[in-house]
Structures are given as C-alpha cells and as structure tokens.
Amino acid sequence: MDRNKKIIIISLDYVANRALTEQLNEVFGEKVEVISILLNEHEKINVEDIDLIVCSSKIIVEKIKKKINKLIPIIPVRRTVNLKKITEVISLNAGEKVLLVNNHLYTANETINLLKKLGVDHIEFVPYFPGCKEEIQDIAVTPGGSHLVPKGVKRIIDIGIRIIDISSIIEIFLELSLPIENFQIISESYSKEMVRLNRFNSETNKILKAMFEITHDGIAALDVSGNIFFSNKKFADFLQCQQSDLISKNIVEIINDKEIIDIIIDSKQRNNEIIDIDNKQFMLNKTFLYQGNLLKGHVVSLQDVTHIQNLEKEVRKKLATKGFVAKYNFDDLIGISSSLLDKIKIAKKIAKNDLTVLIQGEDGTGKEIFAQAIHNSSMRKNGPFVAVNFAAISENLMESELFGYEEGAFTGATKGGKEGVFEQADKGTIFIDEIGDISPQIQKRLLRVLQEKEVMRVGGSKIIPVDVRVIAATNKDLMELVKEKKFRKDLYYRLKVLYFTIPLLKERKEDIPLLAKYYLKSMESDKKLSNDVLDILTKYSWPGNVRELVNLMYYLDSIVDNQYVVANDLPENFIQEVYEGENIKTKDNCIFGTIDTDLLPANRINEYIKILKVLKDANDLGIIIGRNKISRILKKNQFYLSSEQVRGRIKDMEKAGLIEIGNTKQGSTISKKGKMFLKEYIGEYTER
Numbered sequence: 001m002d003r004n005k006k007i008i009i010i011s012l013d014y015v016a017n018r019a020l021t022e023q024l025n026e027v028f029g030e031k032v033e034v035i036s037i038l039l040n041e042h043e044k045i046n047v048e049d050i051d052l053i054v055c056s057s058k059i060i061v062e063k064i065k066k067k068i069n070k071l072i073p074i075i076p077v078r079r080t081v082n083l084k085k086i087t088e089v090i091s092l093n094a095g096e097k098v099l100l101v102n103n104h105l106y107t108a109n110e111t112i113n114l115l116k117k118l119g120v121d122h123i124e125f126v127p128y129f130p131g132c133k134e135e136i137q138d139i140a141v142t143p144g145g146s147h148l149v150p151k152g153v154k155r156i157i158d159i160g161i162r163i164i165d166i167s168s169i170i171e172i173f174l175e176l177s178l179p180i181e182n183f184q185i186i187s188e189s190y191s192k193e194m195v196r197l198n199r200f201n202s203e204t205n206k207i208l209k210a211m212f213e214i215t216h217d218g219i220a221a222l223d224v225s226g227n228i229f230f231s232n233k234k235f236a237d238f239l240q241c242q243q244s245d246l247i248s249k250n251i252v253e254i255i256n257d258k259e260i261i262d263i264i265i266d267s268k269q270r271n272n273e274i275i276d277i278d279n280k281q282f283m284l285n286k287t288f289l290y291q292g293n294l295l296k297g298h299v300v301s302l303q304d305v306t307h308i309q310n311l312e313k314e315v316r317k318k319l320a321t322k323g324f325v326a327k328y329n330f331d332d333l334i335g336i337s338s339s340l341l342d343k344i345k346i347a348k349k350i351a352k353n354d355l356t357v358l359i360q361g362e363d364g365t366g367k368e369i370f371a372q373a374i375h376n377s378s379m380r381k382n383g384p385f386v387a388v389n390f391a392a393i394s395e396n397l398m399e400s401e402l403f404g405y406e407e408g409a410f411t412g413a414t415k416g417g418k419e420g421v422f423e424q425a426d427k428g429t430i431f432i433d434e435i436g437d438i439s440p441q442i443q444k445r446l447l448r449v450l451q452e453k454e455v456m457r458v459g460g461s462k463i464i465p466v467d468v469r470v471i472a473a474t475n476k477d478l479m480e481l482v483k484e485k486k487f488r489k490d491l492y493y494r495l496k497v498l499y500f501t502i503p504l505l506k507e508r509k510e511d512i513p514l515l516a517k518y519y520l521k522s523m524e525s526d527k528k529l530s531n532d533v534l535d536i537l538t539k540y541s542w543p544g545n546v547r548e549l550v551n552l553m554y555y556l557d558s559i560v561d562n563q564y565v566v567a568n569d570l571p572e573n574f575i576q577e578v579y580e581g582e583n584i585k586t587k588d589n590c591i592f593g594t595i596d597t598d599l600l601p602a603n604r605i606n607e608y609i610k611i612l613k614v615l616k617d618a619n620d621l622g623i624i625i626g627r628n629k630i631s632r633i634l635k636k637n638q639f640y641l642s643s644e645q646v647r648g649r650i651k652d653m654e655k656a657g658l659i660e661i662g663n664t665k666q667g668s669t670i671s672k673k674g675k676m677f678l679k680e681y682i683g684e685y686t687e688r
C-alpha cells in the first residue's frame, strides 16, 4: 500500500498560512499530510520524509532553499481570489478609486493584476501596504488584510485570503502523482463558482438592460471612432431605425448631419445641448467611457425636448392643484416707464442668483407679481412657489403655518402633524409678504431657518433640512423698524441680500394708459377709454397703485353701459381729486373737454360717436351717406338706432356744429369740429 504523501506549506504570515493549509487539506483530504510552517520561525527546516514544499509566493523560494539540507521539489503557488467574495467588488461604481491593501507592494500589485484578469477592470485600484504613503480613500479592498487597512477608510471589502490557483493545485497533483479522479472533484467546485459568478454578471446585465429600456432617454455607447456597440430601443426610435440595425454601425451611416456627428464623437463633454435631428429637437448629454486611463468611447443620451416640456407642464399642473405655482413671468409686467424697466432689469439678474431677496414697495405696486416672475426665471422654476402673507394670518397660527407642527403639539392639532410652508416650499421659493408685521418670536425662528437651512416643527424635536429660497416683501421702512427695535437687525441683514424698491404708480404715469388698456383687454371688455378719462387717470394719485387701477377697470367694465367710457363714468373721487380747483363741468353738465356741448346730452355720447365715425369713414372714401344708410351700417355692427333716431342725433350734432348738412339735403358730412370731437374721444387714445 502506498504511504500517504507529505507536503510542507510555507508562507510569511500566519493568517495566510492557516488559510492555505485549510485549502490544501480540503483539496487533498487524507491522501496528503500538510505541515504548516512560517518562514521566519525556522532557522532550518527539516524535510525528512517530505515529498514537496509548497510556498505561498515566488519571493520566498530562495530563502527556503537556504533553510533546507536536501534537494526536494519546491512549488511557489499561483494564487487567486476567492470568487465567492468578489461580487461585492464587482458592484462598486465604475471609476471608483479604491485602496488595495496587502502586506507588501509586490502582493498588492499581484492581487490588483489578478482582479483585473478576472474582469474587475472598472475600478481604479491604488496599491497600499503597511508603511506606504498613499492617500487614504473611502473604500479598501483586501485579501484577508483587514487589520492592515489604514484609519479613515469608511468601507472595507475583505475578499478573503487569496487561495491557491487551480493550475498550481494541478501542479501539486502531478508532482505527488495522485489519481486524476480527485482532480475532477476540485475542478467541479471551481467551475460551479465560475458559473455562479457569470450568472451574477448576466443577471446584473439583465437588470441594467431593463433599466435602459424603461427610460424615456435614448442611450447609446460608441467607441472613439463612432462605432455603436450599445443602443437602447428609444435611441433607435429617435433615429427612426431598428435597434438591431444600429449595433456595429458607425454613427456616420445613421446620421447625415456633420455638425451633429461632430457633437456626438468629439472629445468634448456635452451638457444639455439642444440639437435638431429630422426637424425634431433633442437635448443631448455626453460623457466618456474610460478603461483605466484609456479613452474607450462615449455614452450619449438624447431626450425628446417635447417630452421634457410636457413633463414640466405635468409637474406644474400638479403644483397648481396644490396652489403652489407662480403664474406670472417678466413678460406679464406691463409698463414702459424707465423706472419700472430698470427694476425689471435688476429683478432678472436677481432671478439668476439663489440668494435671499427683499422687495420694498407700497401696497399694490406689484411686489408679488415681481416675486413670481423671479421664481419662474430662476433655477427653482419647477419647484413650488408658496406665498404667505403675515398680515392675513393670526399670530397664533403663524408659527405653525410656517414651520408645521407635530401631532399633539396643541389642542386641535391634526393627527400625524402637519408640514409647514417651509417644508411645502422645499426646492422652491417662499414669498413672505408684509414681513415687517412679524412678531419677535417668529423673527427669531425665521432667522434660524435662514441661517441653518433647517426647520423644527412646533412641538417637535426632529430637524428637517429645507432647501428654500426666500423672497420677502414689505411696504414698511424696515430700517426704521430696526431703529425702533421692532425688527431684528440680524434678520434685516439676512433678508436684505438682494433688494429693490418698486416705484409708485403715480411716479410712472406713462404706464397708466398701457396698464388700463391691458387689463380691459384681459377682461375681454369692449370698453374704450376717452382721452378725457385717460387724462384724469394719469393725473390721479393712485394710493392703491396698480391694484387700484385693476379694480377700477373691473368697475368700469361692469358699471358703464356704453362702449366709450367718458369722464363722468368715473367714480366721483377721481374727478374731484384731479379737477379740484379747476373750473370743470362734472356729471350734470358732462365733460367734453374743449368742445362746448351743452347741446349734446351726455347719455347719448356713444350714439354721437358711432354716427360720427360712420360718417367720417364714408367721407374719407368720398361718399356722402344719409340716415337710412347710417342706420343700416350701425346695425351691421350690432349697434341699433332706427333711421328716425339717427335723424334726431344728426340734428343735435348739426346744432353743435359737428355735422354739416349738404345743400341737396341728400346726406351729411362731418365738420372740422366734428373730426376734432371724434379725435378727442376715440382717435388718439384707441390708436395709442
């Protein structure tokens, strides 16, 4: 009977030696006796009856030779990592910088090469061993050397001691002349691991593939020459071809626009670039694929711009149902005065920034519309816009409204608590109107939120981080309040980072006719303002600013019967204030400006204007028309006056000198005075 074989396994450190001994025992079982020795523990090694020396690394072979007195075979084993443990390494992010910790530079590099050979080539490994001066990274991978990992590393992946490679195991088998059946058993266990690893890879691939297919982005990977080696279906759809047709094709065979091809394959990183392919707009992003330091190609993603716009609308719709959406843009700010245009210019610059804003301005000057326009032009435009008005909330409610509360914070608190506006406005803008009215208690809490960017709900202890831009507004002189110690100085300076003051409406008279016209039109009103009315409006002091003007337009649209609004349609206070001291004719007498019109009753002004207009249009064409024709033309324009009524009005106007009756009495013509009258009422203003 054959005697059992004896081998010695020699390595440098105890942990490795124990692991290798275990592996050899597992592989060879009773057939081989394995003796474990640490190199540095023995001056001389007794090799009597020993068939083979197995050593853990090439670097110790020579040292072993010096310690033995008999020539026996020595096999330095090749070692490999335990496949069971490397899935965690495979899952690390591509391009991640990771320490590879081992007891020696040589063994560290050996492990790195091994991992690379096994296909783990997406990570940047930095060899690390005791005493080396490498920069610490967040992650360390080590084959059984957790104790060697330097402080400061956040995650250690111990892939276990590197086991003896299958080729070395075969070598040992052959050297010991052992029967081949045993070899098959080992190789089976190795191949099982391989299969499992491959399965893991292919499952990961499947997940990745599924992820690429469900995204709305078209994604493709190309090598540096533009050959496509990956594409999802969406990318093929965008380029109007089959996914299978794309693979292995060069991008020049697919797209025939040189400029776009350059964008796709040039060496520039591309972020959110808008390109046109077959008259459709796409947003392109491009990033690079590296293997080690070598550029391997690009990954390109295309997004359908219409789809993005629809998504944006969807988000806005959702926010709108919550009431957290800003309606206004800078285009909605009406005015031509340089004082307003200057402020719009400043506000546009402010929108590009993310700092706190303070808007000062009297009531109704447009502070909120400015705040909304800033939000809608800022990078937060897709986030919520939440407006709070301190004057509208009771002191008690204010705190919980702003910061939210926890369940049981006070009697009546909703179950489960409630989020405050700071939480609701997360990633968006919060507009705080009438900031000058807040209590010292709220001032203190607000200051904290602005400083720390976090809130604590009333009755709660949890800190909630918030990402909110604050736009505050006030109609008060905040500095004055600071001096009176009614407003915290630190909060004042926290708020007044970017700021501007909106001018009063009376300081920008040019804007008044424009605003009036704009609002009548937006109400779909058919009303037209006479020059007299406009004159009064521009002279008026507008204590309620634009809001008062908007309200007046609503009033005129609902109250005035006639299409042409004349001065005496205005509420009394307008006329009184403007013409105070001036000798003017008011309601009873009717104001017709320069023309003495005692003969023309005010309630018929609209009828006179309509008839004069028809006459003038006809006269301009060289035609003289009579009352029947005038009545028919008016009727066509939905203005009903019988020819008898027309005759009466023409008579009035003739007496007032606005109309001249022709010699033949066949028709009438508008007089010079009549033209002036018409101009005064509709001509100039309606064309303005």
Ligand SMILES: Nc1ncnc2c1ncn2[C@@H]1O[C@H](COP(=O)(O)OP(=O)(O)OP(=O)(O)O)[C@@H](O)[C@H]1O
Pocket (backbone or CB within 6 Å): 332, 333, 334, 335, 361, 362, 363, 364, 365, 366, 367, 368, 369, 370, 433, 475, 546, 547, 550
């Ligand atoms: N430049 C403008 N163009 C068009 N509309 C304007 C303009 N300025 C203000 N408005 C309109 O005037 C009204 C009042 O504006 P807004 O609410 O923004 O004023 P405010 O200064 O915030 O008022 P308050 O301080 O009284 O709340 C709104 O209907 C707004 O749309």
